[in-house]
Amino acid sequence: MYEDLNQRERDVLFYLIQQIQLKGYPPTVREICQQLNIKSTSTVHGSLEKLEIKGYIKKDPTKPRAIEILNNSEDVFLNKKKTVDIPIVGQVSAGAPILAFENIEDTYPLPIEFAQDRNLFILKIVGESMINAGILDGDFVIIEKRDFAKNGDKVLALIGEDSTVKTFYKEKDGFRLQPENDFMEPIYVKDLKILGVVVGLYRKM
Known part of the structure; x- marks a missing residue:
């Protein structure tokens, strides 16, 4: 699992999982930029799009912070x-x-x-x-x-x-x-x- 993700995509995914488990809701794109030292918000948007295409997350386009973790990705924190x-x-x-x-x-x-x-x-x-x-x-x-x-x-x-x-x-x-x-x-x-x-x-x- 995760072999199809590059390091940045993995970092974004694991930060999403971590923050959802800690707070109950995902971080904003700017918060992801700050925590992962990414300068451009478009880079984060690109990683989120790839994570969705690859089946790791599901976004709600009507709600910017609505991200659902799919594919049992959270198991990496629980196992x-x-x-x-x-x-x-x-x-x-x-x-x-x-x-x-x-x-x-x-x-x-x-x-x-x-x-x-x-x-x-x-x-x-x-x-x-x-x-x-x-x-x-x-x-x-x-x-x-x-x-x-x-x-x-x-x-x-x-x-x-x-x-x-x-x-x-x-x-x-x-x-x-x-x-x-x-x-x-x-x-x-x-x-x-x-x-x-x-x-x-x-x-x-």
Whole structure:
């Protein structure tokens, strides 16, 4: 199952399933863009159309948020044999940078198809500097461990001994870590280390 989906289609499908199970209704197209770091809403619309054509979802054209999950897709979240436990490795500030704890506090099951062969871990957000991106205080962000990112990615960055989640931009004379909060200023640094890129999010209700 899911062999006919590319990675983006899988990410969109699993995010739909996750949010419907957590909230009882699907996310908006813009929310999907924010959580999956997709810049264009037309890209999400295209993925939704392909998911419908391939029989994974059914949309109601008269109701923008009405999406029904088909083909037993939700089983991927309910069947433990199809999940892998991802470590939750403490907290990271989304306000003033603080050092993230390296100890594993807990685990959270994610679909094998979502995890693929990616090196994932989860961090809890403390603070409100990413609220415009839909990342709220107390949310859990799913991070793919890697040391590179492109402009616009939401990253976990290490500045000295402190870590923080911000939107990443490479500038002429260094780097800009941009908070997604109108009342907070960007952080400019000459040097930093990227610990990972945010690829998903879940919220405890």
